[in-house]
């Protein structure tokens with residue numbers, strides 16, 4: 001292929017003509033590599049004479065971008081419409097910068113970098129009262145919304161909109177927020193257990209590593225960028241799959257300098273996480289993860305000071321055992337108690353969970369099944385019901401009860417129904433002390 005060459009100020013401009021595809025990309029790559037390795041000048045590829053570029057041509061650009069010295073710059077300019085579309089479809093401007101003209105590249109490279117431009121969205125967590133953020137609230141396995149469910153929501157919203165004046169965007173937003181139930185305007189979400197406790201300190205605190213962990217990790221990178229290093233304190237209830245399956249997709253684990261401390265009362269947590277990362281199920285061996293990961297075994301019923309919180313654990317009835325955690329700071333307490341079956345026969349004042357939950361500001365509780373199910377077909381399956389949740393919350397004088405570990409077979413409407421029934425049951429069974437009842441959803445944030 002014909003590749004023109006010229007100097008424009010300090011920039012070396014290459015100007016290929018024709019198509020860059022399987023037939024011509026080798027010649028293009030050879031010319032490009034010679035340009036970036038033989039001189040220290042910045043290089044712009046003027047694509048005004050190129051009518052088409054295939055993946056082979058894009059790969060040649062990437063190879064040059066990888067092999068050039070770090071301080072040398074490489075860009076493309078003057079893209080024809082079709083080539084510009086191919087760059088957009090391939091998301092290639094993240095790899096090689098695209099400019100409208102060679103002059104524009106030259107001007108951009110002369111300008112000093114803007115201060116703070118390295119971090120994309122700096123919005124660090126404000127210090128202040130304890131907060132809880134739910135990243136995953138589903139039990140047993142992820143439960144994504146299906147096409148039929150989205151269609152049903154749109155249909156319900158349109159039916160509800162009949163007769164309302166919705167001429168402006170403001171009116172539409174107001175209608176969505178005030179007239180549509182949560183099950184229509186939103187979703188409880190489908191990620192499995194992962195709850196963040198925001199302490200106002202420098203270190204992160206997380207309960208369980210379900211699939212919500214992937215979104216939590218991406219959030220940390222979005223807020224701080226990949227350069228800043230962090231310490232993550234993870235408290236595992238137990239190593240059942242739904243509580244660990246998000247960890248292989250937790251991006252900060254792949255960044256050297258990050259520290260991840262995994263606390264729990266089982267002595268098999270390390271083995272469970274290593275196994276999950278091993279061949280043939282996952283391509284990256286746990287031992288190859290570049291972050292520093294430690295496992296710390298806790299003794300149940302003992303109180304530890306970790307990341308500015310007092311933390312106590314309790315053994316729970318569940319296949320292979322699970323553990324609940326009580327976190328306290330500045331007179332406020334959060335209890336995370338999931339994957340626990342409370343046998344109906346044992347719920348009297350001597351039941352140890354009443355003391356463990358006592359006066360908690362927030363009780364996050366496994367209310368996966370109905371009471372009917374937990375004492376019939378699903379007895380000994382290791383989970384509890386909304387009815388027992390309310391009874392225990394009343395007995396322990398808990399302030400707020402959060403229904404958690406939602407049954408994956410329930411759709412949004414069903415979870416909303418269970419939530420309304422639980423609020424009603426709290427009213428009719430109230431012994432005097434009122435408990436506020438909330439259903440957790442992915443994205444819910446609560447302040448204590």
Ligand SMILES: [Zn+2]
Nearest residue numbers: 139140242339
């Ligand atoms: Zn579970």
Ligand SMILES: [Zn+2]
Nearest residue numbers: 238240318339
């Ligand atoms: Zn479990």
